[in-house]
Amino acid sequence: MHEPAGYELATSIPVTRRATVPRLVTGRFRTLEEADTVIRAGDADLVGLMRAHIADPDIVKKTVAGHPERVRPCIACNQGCLAGIKGPANRIGCTVNAGAGLELKLGDHLLKPVSKPRRVLIVGGGPAGMEAARVAATRGHKVTLLEAEPALGGRIRMASKAPTRATMGDITQWLEQEVYRLGVDVRLSTFVDPAEVLAMQHDEGFDDVIVATGSTPRMDGIQVSNPGEPIRGFRQPHVLSSWDLMLDDRRSLGRAALVIDETGHFEAVAVTEMLQVRGLSVTYITRHTGIAPQMEGALMVEPALQRIRARGGFTFHPRTRAVSIDQGTAVIAPTYLKAEGGLLATVPADIVVFISPNRSNRDIYDALRAQGAGVRIVGDANSPRYLPTAISEGHRAGASV
Ligand code: SF4
Structure with a gap:
């Protein structure tokens, strides 16, 4: 993520310009447009895109159809692909593409249009909520997405502010663009409490509720290694x-x-x-x-x-x-x-x-469950973790409505 697209060209061009055999270059290329630029410049005959295809297997189809903006971007995080192979799952995955490595049971290619659209309310416009909205709307459901903040994106908006992490925001920008394109009713700056969600469910006739309300930092000074000895002097402005x-x-x-x-x-x-x-x-x-x-x-x-x-x-x-x-x-x-x-x-x-590990925001989910309402919970609201699980759970919830 810290390298720019084509970061290997500086070392490969001195070789490829002299070569008389077909020349292939690689190096965090994300779009066909970037690949085309290299080929037009005469610096290669072929450009290898690996992670871009994992993030969106339809990258070629969408681009050739004239919709490169619909290509789901690889954010160059390595968390699902490289770390997936090396980790306990021992299989490839993808942070932004919930179906990668699970193609027989999950992914955009398996989303079937529904014959009876349902009204779906999603509370929380972070990556989990947006992915749930995108998937449910793709299948033809009528989706309303509530977000307490004036902008969508959740925690990723913050994470992408760190040095070299701006690319994190590519996926939430893409999700945002998709939910608007699919006609999701997005309501920003709309904080709701459990009673208001129940009232909305009754007044607007929502059939399903998906809670994606995220988590908040656990500022209690308790450290996992020594939980019985909270940090003294913890509650101070600095x-x-x-x-x-x-x-x-x-x-x-x-x-x-x-x-x-x-x-x-x-x-x-x-x-x-x-x-x-x-x-x-x-x-x-x-x-x-x-x-x-x-x-x-x-x-x-x-x-x-x-x-x-x-x-x-x-x-x-x-x-x-x-x-x-x-x-x-x-x-x-x-x-x-x-x-x-x-x-x-x-x-x-x-x-x-x-x-420290965050604390889940589960109030709305717990209240709706107590009322016997049909409700799903996804992402950090379910249990505080990271972007791959947020998008995966959002996808599964949207696909199961
Ligand atoms: S896991 Fe991250 S780096 Fe790997 S393909 Fe997916 S978005 Fe790209």
Whole structure:
């Protein structure tokens, strides 16, 4: 994701320009237009697109039909394809294409038009809700999509603000474009509580409700390694979630930050890079043995470490937790020792960013279930995880209506 389209051309062109055999180049090409540009320039006879075909097997068909804008974009995350093969699933998948690797039972090619359209209400316009809306509308259902914020996109809108992560937003932009193209009734800036959803269901006659209300940061200072010892001094204005940081880029941050990573995913890396770009030094502590171990299979960690190291001002402590937070400093300690066990250290911390598994927003789902209403729940609202599961669950819910 950190490389531009055609990033290998700089090294392949000196070879391909001299070659007299058919020449094939590769390197994060996403569209036929990008491939065409290389061929027209005489730098290759063939351009290999691998991930672009996984993200949308109909890339050629849609482009040749004159609709390149309908091609579902690969976001170059490697989470489903490369990490899928290397991971416990041991099969290829795709973050943006729920059907990849499951073509016999899932995917756009299996979406059949319905004979009796139903009225479907979807609460939450993040990736899970938008994918559910897209799939249900593709099948011919009449879909209404509610979003509390003034824009669609959910957490991905924030994630795409981090350095080198802008491409994350390509998939939510595409989903947004598709739900409007398919005629989904999108209602922005529409926060609803459980009673209002029940009233809407009654007044507007919705047959099905899909809850995709996401999750919110769990700012309680409890660390998985030492749950009985919450961080002392946690509730202070300079202790932030990643959302606080990403949503307010004018906040005064000081010169030194402590990043506490509980998840082992990319979020703490993105936060670190954002802080570095804003001129802060970063002390990064985690209960894990390394940085972002969940992203090893996606090959994101090494390039991120190169960027982080090049900026400087970065200190890493594995198997470490925070004990207490003060003004300008924090005390850290090994996860495997009690606070009184020694080996404590004081680190600079004008701000502290706490990154932990989120808490699901399940109020609407629980209330509707209690009323006996037919309701599905998808994405982080179901259980806080990441983009691949959000889109997969959204797809399955939309396909099952
Ligand atoms: S998993 Fe990510 S990188 Fe791989 S094909 Fe899908 S969107 Fe592209």
